[in-house]
Amino acid sequence: xxxxxxxxxxxxxxxxxxxxxxxxxxxxxxxxxxxxxxxxxxxxxxxxxxxxxxxxxxxxxxxxxxxxxxxxxxxxxxxxxxxxxxxxxxxxxxxxxxxxxxxxxxxxxxxxxxxxxxxxxxxxxxxxxxxxxxxxxxxxxxxxxxxxxxxxxxxxxxxxxxxxxxxxxxxxxxxxxxxxxxxxxxxxxxxxxxxxxxxxxxxxxxxxxxxxxxxxxxxxxxxxxxxxxxxxxxxxxx
Numbered sequence: 001x002x003x004x005x006x007x008x009x010x011x012x013x014x015x016x017x018x019x020x021x022x023x024x025x026x027x028x029x030x031x032x033x034x035x036x037x038x039x040x041x042x043x044x045x046x047x048x049x050x051x052x053x054x055x056x057x058x059x060x061x062x063x064x065x066x067x068x069x070x071x072x073x074x075x076x077x078x079x080x081x082x083x084x085x086x087x088x089x090x091x092x093x094x095x096x097x098x099x100x101x102x103x104x105x106x107x108x109x110x111x112x113x114x115x116x117x118x119x120x121x122x123x124x125x126x127x128x129x130x131x132x133x134x135x136x137x138x139x140x141x142x143x144x145x146x147x148x149x150x151x152x153x154x155x156x157x158x159x160x161x162x163x164x165x166x167x168x169x170x171x172x173x174x175x176x177x178x179x180x181x182x183x184x185x186x187x188x189x190x191x192x193x194x195x196x197x198x199x200x201x202x203x204x205x206x207x208x209x210x211x212x213x214x215x216x217x218x219x220x221x222x223x224x225x226x227x228x229x230x231x232x233x234x235x236x237x238x
Contacts, residue, residue, distance in 0.1 A: 003032035003048045011036045012068040018075040024091045073106040080118025151225035163205045177209045
C-alpha cells in the first residue's frame, strides 16, 4: 500500500508483487513492483520498481486485501513479459486451481494489449488449457489401444476386474495396470481422492499402477510407449 501511495494517483501494485499477493507465485524481489499511468507517479523510488504504461484501463485494476492492484488477468500479462514459458504456465494453472481464472477477462486484456512482450506466449498457454475434447470412455480406450498397436506393445485386457475394482487396462502376467485419465471425469477433488485410494489398494495387492492423461496419449505417444515398454520388461516386485 505504501509503495502504491508513494507513486501517486492511479498507481497500483503489479507484476511479480501482484502475483505474490494473488498467491500465484512467490516473489523474492527486493523491490515492490508498481505500475503507474504514463503521466502519474515518480520515475524512480527507492525500494520500488516503477513500470509506466500508456494503457491501464479500469477493467485491469482492482483492490485486493485493501491494496490497489492489477487484476489477475493483467498480472498474468505482466508476468508473461518477465517469466519463461514453464513458470508462466504454472502461474496460469495456479489461477485455475484457485478458481481465479476468467477466460473472457483474460481474452479482453490480451485484445487490448496485442503487442505486449509475452502476450503470444500467454495466448498459447491459454489456448492449451481447454483443448481436450469431451471423450467417452470407449473413445479414450481406442486411443490407447491404437498406441499399443502402433508401438508393437502386447494388447492389454480392457475394463478388467482386479481386487473388486474395474481398471482401464491390465497386463495380468506383468501385474501392470494403466489408468487413462480424462480431465472431465478426473479433475474434481473427489475424483482425485478416489483415484489415489484406488491406486493404494491395488499396489497393496501387488499391482503396479501408472496413469496417463489424454494429452500424454495423444501428444506424447512415443514417451508413453517407452514408459510402458520399460515397465513391461522390468522384473516383477517380490
